[in-house]
Amino acid sequence: MxxxxxxxxxxxxxxxxxxxxxxxxxxxxxxxxxxxxxxxxxxxxxxxxxxxxxxxxxxxxxxxxxxxxxxxxxxxxxxxxxxxxxxxxxxxxxxxxxxxxxxxxxxxxxxxxxxxxxxxxxxxxDWGRGLFDYRTLDIGLEAEYVYRDPFSLRVGYDYAWTYFPNYDSLESEAAFDFQGRPLARELVGDAVLNTHANMLTAALDVPLKGVAAVQAGLRLMQQIYPNQPVVAPSGQLMGEKRTDYQTAFDASLKVPFAAGPDIRIAACADASVSNLISNQNSYDARAARWLDRFYNHTQVGAGAGLQFLFGDERLPIEWSLGASWSRRSYPHRPIQDESGLYQDESLRQRSWLFSTTLKYPMAPRFALMFNFQHGQTASNQGCRLFYSAGYRATNYLFGFTYDY
Amino acid sequence: MRAMLKNIIFKILTFAVILAGPGAFPANAAEQAQLVKAYGMVQTRGPSEDWQTVSALPAPLAEGERVRTGARAGAVIVFADRSRVELGADSSFALEHVSARRTAMRIELGRLKASVQRQLSARFEVRTPTAVCFVRGTDFVVFVAAGGRTTVDLLRGLLGVEDRRGHQLLLRPNERLRVDVRGMGVPERAPSAAQVLRQDFHAGMRREVGLDQAKEEVLAAAAREVKLAEYQQGKALIDVSGNRVRLEEYILRPSANQFKFVVLNRRESRLDYFYYLGTFNKALPAELSGVLRQLPGGVGAQPEYYLTGFETGRSNTIDSMRELAQGGHPVDVNNNSDLTDNVAWWFDAGSDRYVEVGTRGFFQTLFNSYGFYINGKLKYGWTSARDIASYSEKINASNLDPITGAALTSANAWLDPLTGQLAVRSVNRTFPDPGRVHQRIYESYEDGSFISWDNYILDDQGRVAAVSDFSGLVSGTAFKSRLLDFNYEVVITASEFNGRRIDLVVEPRILISSGLIQ
Incomplete structure (x- = not known):
């Protein structure tokens, strides 16, 4: 580079x-x-x-x-x-x-x-000691064919190395017990969350009869976990390392129009689908149960939004509304009831997000901003020992922005 | 005063431009406008024709004829008086009228640059959906966006502009005027070519920053996903004090008839662990869940798999606690001589529920010897002379190690200095925090030493559960059943630990199903 x-x-x-x-x-x-x-x-x-x-x-x-x-x-x-x-x-x-x-x-x-x-x-x-602190080094190449400015076709390749400097598996830190006998499994990895990612992307912007624009994107990503061995049916570790393959496709439609001399509106709708296939399994030691293809999942999502621009087009008041929905299914991950007993059904999660943002211009490039978000999630998972997938959360933010 | 005077002069000039009379133009209208250059996709259409791609140049343009250009395309039209119009990409143009006295055109969308020769007697008009430009001896650019929003840049000469409401204005060189359906704005200074270039560069680079941020967000989402999986599997928790606890649990298979369940807890400055090593009567299958279901015992018949011994260990890497049990064998405790050990309810690991045994026999594994060691020295234990049929037959260890049979000394046991034997213990169970599910099991020994087990029940946010979560269930079978819904933290202190502690977060099911929680 x-x-x-x-x-x-x-x-x-x-x-x-x-x-x-x-x-x-x-x-x-x-x-x-x-x-x-x-x-x-x-x-x-x-x-x-x-x-x-x-x-x-x-x-x-x-x-x-x-x-x-x-x-x-x-x-x-x-x-x-x-x-x-x-x-x-x-x-x-x-x-x-x-x-x-x-x-x-x-x-x-x-x-x-x-x-x-x-x-x-x-x-x-403390700062710098967070368990999930991470660093990413990425390098990429992209070719863009601008067939009708600003509409274009982009294809690219990116490589990223992500590492979590404060995260080592506990198992790798506790090789022996106080009797001097093995406490860790053979082949255990240490920095198990670190990944090498190879990503291919393609994106296309298309005008539709001068009144709308469509954007579509496809992403293929391979994630290699060089220190994370695959879990065998016995709960022991194998020499093979975890590799995930993710395919994601998204598309959006944007339709701008004028609702009057002082009101311009941009309506948009988007949809996405993604799929992850992993060779990694999991082993629930408490239930002594091997969970094959634990990380495999499919996610679909859809959203809609409206952006209103009021007044002078050089210093408009902007108000946007957005709502989105997504559903993720883990076809090979059985749910558990409240006491942790495995059921026949597989895990599904749903989430909804609503947001609104108001930007009021104070001067060229300088605006006051108010943002509100509300999200809900739900799941058919009954066991909430460690993580609850069903909750409501809200946040608001108020302040100013400057863009040049 | 001077400004007012200039304004009046410009208004007069504006109307002079608009009202100017005809000039001397060639009489042949077809030769008055010609398409002389086209690149990219350029099409024309007469009043009653279909769109046709321009194939030969020059191509005469007639009144009413339309021209459109595609992406990255353009066209040049010249007029008899050598006036010139350049159409940019994605433009839609119509020649409305062409004669010696008046030339009129319309641009619906796109970009038009006009260089108009000075003809005092001719009128040159460019219309957009929202504006009309009246021209004489002028170079200017018109850009029409969606909704008819028009931007007029005057490069040279004078230009009269009228909006749809009839307002008129005279533009001066290097001025820009925006017109939309509401009318015209205020003239402002038009950007120079260098400024336009700079603005385009700025916008392009801003777009590149946006593309970079989108890519970065994809990578950040991948990192979030990695973290999400750790949370969902319970490998990252928050304890009663709001501090980080990491938890890993896994199974080891030291030999064919053994499995070892390991729990590791990590905090900022400490590592605690727990293990349970079970030794069975026969080799274990690869799939252990069926074996674990038999651990609590069997109704009506002895289970296929039963423990012949077990070992547990707890440590903070400095201190350790170890339990050893040997001589395990199944006993029908409902039909032995001891009525106190009868089992009326049985924890069925298959359904994860307590079920009633009734009058049936119940086979439970009893161990012939048991030793409890702190920091490698025996603290408490018992043994028996034969395969015991009831724990009422056990004999508390006093001067022999129940596991090794070795004589106890201060080197291998915590002896009462007064008696030279293991101290006798007593156990007290309390709930010291009103309103909170915090159970303390306090073992006190006659030599003044102690072991305290503080058991906390945590919800999924790391807070100690309220008693109301266990209304009416604060002890006994129902309490243990309810325990299965929560996370469990045990803090162990002992006089032998010199102020240190062992602090473990363990999910209680393995403890209950294996009989470790009595």
């Missing part, structure tokens, strides 16, 4: 380099509610700075740095939703090169990024 960037720089003629800064800021405060309990008032802050460099007519380089702090948990943070307390920080640095030949319809892009996420979910986790 470095070579790619260097070649890009060397290929640039000696004409003046132009730098165009991009900046986004958000300062929001709000609260999170879970099953009637409320979290403390807190704030969410995010910033992105990207000094885009135009090297010449063909080459551009886009370095970027972004950071965010999230003190108010959001409804979409479904993981561990039972905790009111959660703080999260994300930092990312990235660079991207874009090449477009003279009079060419093709854009070629190469990118490299590094992301750090720090997560405090409990009182005893």
């Amino acid at each position: 470095r070579t790619f960037l260097l070649l890009g720089l060397l290929a640039a003629p000696s004409c003046a380099v132009e730098v165009e800064p991009l900046l986004s800021l958000k300062f929001l405060g709000g609260q999170y509610f879970f099953q009637g309990q409320k979290g403390a008032l807190s704030g969410n802050v995010s910033a992105l700075f990207a000094p885009a460099v135009r090297l010449d007519e063909r080459w551009a380089v886009l370095p970027s740095v972004s950071g965010s702090y999230q003190g108010t948990k959001q409804v979409i943070d479904l993981v561990g939703a039972g905790t009111l307390f959660q703080e999260q920080m994300d930092y990312r640095v990235a660079a991207k090169t874009v090449y477009q030949g003279a009079d060419s319809l093709w854009r070629l892009k190469g990118g490299l990024g590094y992301k750090l996420q720090l997560l405090k979910e409990t009182k005893d986790e």
